[in-house]
Amino acid sequence: MYNQLCWFRNDLRVRDNPAFSSALEAGPTYAIYIATPGQWQLHDDAPIKIDFWRRNLIELKRELQKLDVDLLIFEVASYKQIPELINKVLQQLNIAQLHYNREYPLNERMRDQLVDSECAKLKVLISSFDDLLLGPPQFVLNKSGSPFKVFTPFARKALAEIQNSSNLLNTPIKIEKNRELPPIPGRLEDQVEIDGINWPEAKSQWELHWPAGESAACDQLDAFAQNQISAYKEQRDKPAVNATSQLSAYLTAGVISAADCWRAAQKYFDNTGVETWQNELLWREFYRYTVVHFPHVCMHKSYRENTNHIPWRHDKEEFEMWCQGQTGYPLVDAGMRQLLSRGWMHNRVRMVTAMFLSKHLLIDWRWGERWFMQNLIDGDFASNNGGWQWSASTGVDAAPYFRIFNPITQSKRFDAAGNYIRSYIPELAQLSDNCIHEPGDRRPNNYPSPLVDHKFGRARALRAFKDSAS
16 A cells, blocks of 8 residues: 545645545545745734634644544745755655546646645655535636636536535435555655644634634534524624524535535525525635636636726725724724624625725725735635635626615615624714614714715716726
């Protein structure tokens, strides 16, 4: 039997992990994880997200130990050092085959191409898998063989592919224990312990709100599927209601698979709530698909080139007020404060806050995209970029430029009793349900007046989009 190496990245689990299963099936298996603090900084990964990786690495190491698999941890500055490191590990451990699950942003694909080249030099085989998606992106094409640019036909084709996929619909195979490995020849170069990595300083509430590990993720999925998914369609847009899955952080870190989520939902397939939630999983799929087929979005560029001439404002003072939840629009401010305190924000409010920055304030959507990444526990490049470009009307199948959410109307519609606002803006807690959405003269002295008038902001945005297109 030949030694195998499974490279864990954004797939920190043993269950339903095709790369790991492939390695164990092929022969005696080592596992590695490579920390890249310099790359995390370049990618604006949030401290809460990085700490979530740390805690899930600890849980992953425990799960691997139960299977007699050693998890070797390495630390290098950035992706640039990874090909050389893996070359050394492959030789030191006498590896015959490398197994990993593919990642789709441009930097990750370039990294993997270089690693594949190192494997070729050493005549090491490669097995890679589309684990982060429900299906391979290269197979979901329109009739002319081109990638889809509109969500609805993409979703229709993707759904057909999913329904024909026996691998996706079947229960994951049971994982067997590792076969006996020769002892590791001493400590390898750049090898570290988990607590030896340059992690950000952790906060106690992070672990309270977001417990780590596959068991925690599976428990969350089961609770959602059994208790909330049936009402998901009716309740999902209400930020004060616990109606969403709260699985995004686990999906981003790969602690649970998208396939497991899909299978759990299929148990209740005759419910409209299930269809709505699965549609959200397909939006997640669509944004990753966009990153694969239109990689220019990975380079701080708009998907739609005809929006490149919009005269975005770069007002640092107004941007900072938006960041800190001081815009004078309660729903917007509640969302931004939720982000700061929880490292997460309700999806409806993400759209409202993003559209407020990019339309009402006409501030460059890339500023907001970066701020979200710097604070979100579930910060995922494809979903975050796709969501921001949707709101700013610069992205694939984005909201039309004239669609500009009125934050007061959104507040009254989706947080009618003001409970969400009260949770994050205590200075407004004493206002009536009617007044809390638009405090006006009743606002307390410690809450700001609106940063911009809705009608003025809307008119300015419409004018900017029209002028840039002429």
